[in-house]
Amino acid sequence: MSVLWDLVFRPSQSRTPVHVTQAGGRTMIHDQRFLQRLETVDSFVAVLFPQVAEVQMDWRAKKIKDFIDADPPKVRYISVGDICNELELSLSPRQARRLFKESAGISINEYARKRRLVLAAKQLQATDVPVKVIAADAGYQTQQGFARRFYEMFGLTPIEFRRMWQRSQDLA
Numbered sequence: 001m002s003v004l005w006d007l008v009f010r011p012s013q014s015r016t017p018v019h020v021t022q023a024g025g026r027t028m029i030h031d032q033r034f035l036q037r038l039e040t041v042d043s044f045v046a047v048l049f050p051q052v053a054e055v056q057m058d059w060r061a062k063k064i065k066d067f068i069d070a071d072p073p074k075v076r077y078i079s080v081g082d083i084c085n086e087l088e089l090s091l092s093p094r095q096a097r098r099l100f101k102e103s104a105g106i107s108i109n110e111y112a113r114k115r116r117l118v119l120a121a122k123q124l125q126a127t128d129v130p131v132k133v134i135a136a137d138a139g140y141q142t143q144q145g146f147a148r149r150f151y152e153m154f155g156l157t158p159i160e161f162r163r164m165w166q167r168s169q170d171l172a
Contacts, residue, residue: 061103063087064096065111072115076139080108117153120146124158125165131158 057065067083068075075083080093091099100108120138123129135146135158150158 057103058099060089060091060096061100063089064100064108065104068108068112068115072112072119073137073139075108075112076116113149114153117150120150120158121154121161124162131162134158 064083064087067087078086080096084091084093084096089096097108100106100111104111106114116138120134123134123137124131131146132143135143138146140146140149147157150156150161154161156164
């Protein structure tokens, strides 16, 4: 099944050059929007959040990343010190946070939050589970908090995201 997604980057998400126009003696600076066709949630996420090549990552940071990837919701309820103990890494929580940030370019908490939101996006695409349940599974106490973070990451509310995927699936 081939699902297609037409992605229009908003100006804040645009990675295109800035354009300068003059109107009535005023200079306006703006980003150019562009359209990109994507087939899966994974390809959508890869475009929005290009990751650091894992070969550049410190082995300890990669171990932490793999731990987060294995069960993103679990990380919400466990401290960085507990993660290091479980992975048998002889790092203090502060050292682990610093090492991960230097290697991955993003904090452990931010990486885990984004992974939970990606997991939620996959659930929205593949299931008809209510948004409220998906929000709880992603570790959010309120649907509003989940929707706000989801919108910050994807530029769509969870309901808009689901509708777009369903529409594109109907067209395929």
